[in-house]
Amino acid sequence: MTRLLLDIGYDSSAPFSATRNLPGIGDASHDEANLALLEAIHQRSGEGNENVNSDDADEIIRLLIRQGGANPHLSVAPLGQSRGETTRREAPLSAAARAGDAGAISCMLDAYSSALVKSSALRRSDPLLRSQPESYFRLVEERECDTEHSSVDAALVASLFSLWREGGGLSSFGRCALVLYRRRAYHSSRAVPRHLSQHAMQWLENCLSMRCLVRPPVIKNNPMEGYYFEAPLVKYHIPKGMLKSVNKDSHSMDWSHVLAGLPWFNLRMNGVSCSWMHNISNPSEKKQVDCNTILAEDEFFLVVGGEKLLAHKSIVSSKSEKLAAHIRFTEGHEREYSLEGRLSVHVDLPLLTAKMLLCHCYHGSIIFGLVKSPMKQCHQLLEMALIAEEYLCPSLLLECEIRLLMQPSFPSCICLHCSSGAISSKEHIHCPIRLQCLEKAQKNFDNDSLLLYCEPMGVYAYKTSTFIMSSSRNGLVTPESAIDVLAVAQQLEQSSSLRDLYTMKYCRSGSIDDPNSTMVMPSYCGWDINVEKDVGAGCIAVPFASVKMMAIWIMLRDFSEVIRSNSYLRQIKSDDDEDETAEVDASFGMESHAANDEDAMLLLRTCLEELASSPFSKNAPVVEKCTGFLRRYHKQP
Secondary structure, three states: OHHHHHOOOOOOOOOOOOOOOOOOOHHHHHHHHHHHHHHHHHHHHOOOOOOOOHHHHHHHHHHHHHHHOOOOOEEEEOOOOOOOOOOOOOOOHHHHHHHHOOOHHHHHHHHHHHHHHHHHHHHOOOOOOOOOOOEEEEHHHHHHHHHHHHHHHHHHHHHHHHHHHHHHOOHHHHHOOOHHHHEEEOOEEEEEEEOOOOHHHHHHHHHHHOOOOOOOOOOOOOOOOEEEEEEEEEEEOOHHHHOOOOOOOOOOHHHHHHHHOOHHOOHHHHOOHHHHHHHHHOOHHHOOOOOHHHHHHHEEEEOOOEEEEEEHHHHHHHHHHHHHHEEEEEEEOOOOOOEEOOEEEEOOOHHHHHHHHHHHHHOOOOOOOOOOOOHHHHHHHHHHHHHHHHHOHHHHHHHHHHHHHHOOOOOOOOOOOOOOOOOOOOOOOOOHHHHHHHHHHHHHHHHOOHHOOOEEEEEEEEEEEEEEOOOHOOOOOOOOOOHHHHHHHHHHOOOOOOOHHHOEEEEOOOOOOHHHOOOOOOOOOOOOOOOOOOOEEEEOOOOHHHHHHHHHHHHHHHHHHHHHOOHHHHHHOHHHHHHHHHHOHHHOOOOOOOOHHHHHHHHHHHHHHHHHHHOOOOOOOOOOOOHHHHHHHOOOO
């Protein structure tokens, strides 16, 4: 290798020239040095080269980059291949990643960073360039940064795919991925955590779907690319026939009006986020029909920690199968469970949680109790999702998932009225999924005496959209909370109790399946998804599958932030030193430790196997999922 350097005319003792390396390190004029660097990587990492001294190999790498002007991020054709042939061009960094050589990757990145700083200083002091404005130098440096980011993305995709393909155990490819993730990127001279670009994420998904390392997609990053979701729900009302017994001119009544008259709800009216509910609570706006007489037989007490919450059997039973079964059991023992002449049903729930559950049953939206802190609200919704699964309340589970998918610009109340939604009656429903939801509800109404006062009125939908590029910055699911979201989603996935009652429709805007698509994200409630005709559309029946995939995207894209998060530290710390996790060790995510690397690789492999079986991928292979990281360290959020 030393002889090769002498043959191509580079003097290792010569000073690093700013003019020789303009406009950037390792441009086309340095193909020979780049080729020598590529061959050095092959010599170091190739099979049968176990006896190569790594220190000598590293010194050659540093020499080529710092003195010879080689750039590990530029692709070159290997020896024996003509320069005009581009099908086999490869960057030295990607070559090291494919070979699983984490040491070579670290050496190249360190040497290149040092050379880049030196090049930038010499460039500005060069007599021929002193007259250039600062914008010229920034443009050159931005180009160098873009080249570096693209190269690191390609190396990360190769490392992650190889880690997934290799299977379990400590992996050289996993170490390569961690080295690349831990390397901080630079934007405008400011160090920021490394993350995978949208383009690289799509490339990785393609590789996992095809089960081989394919060419990168030709599409560019689209800031408007994302998904929009639609979750059909049945809207219930008090039947007209019941109301006419009190007032012949009455029309059907929304159960939200009944909620507005409940004593425990009125006490929380100041914290209610629904403007529509505030309007109907005004004396001048209240319904002129007194339902107390009509619904007297339907009333019961939900007893929570000694406090009685007045509720109605019909609407609660229509939403929660567990509460419906509890009510039936209690009715069979009415003498034992009566209170003030009303049936009393005892539940083991926090008081606020019980009120939020009832609020959802009546109104279709949680309109009080959610805190403003994104992290705390995320954990609240995860807890409510587990409550929804326990109480067999699919509509509440849908609301929790929709809220986790939402952007902050969406309304805090997602009820039918605040979201400007529309109810579709049976004769106006064209979507088979919506029609199936309504028919199931109607069948239950016809066959269950508990639902006497709760007739299906029609179908509406929760709707939201999320942008792929900005979801980790603006939503509730962030690198700090993504592990907790994944843990709850995998727990819910194991339960089959709600699969027959759970439906989430989705469609991808700017879909890669439709290159001609220019569709951008619609406004809230401004679209209806047709799973049969819309390109990139589909339907998911697994609870929390959509928000789980959002967590996976965020974790793979921002893994360097994930492994520095408090959530990650809580997962890997033992119970003995749990008190020491109050503050995050900032160096943890940047340094390599054997035990930490094993945990991080296990988490990476879990994410990759989830991504490989993504419900949004048509060609997703059926794989045995790795839940090892969360099985070992899972705790309730």
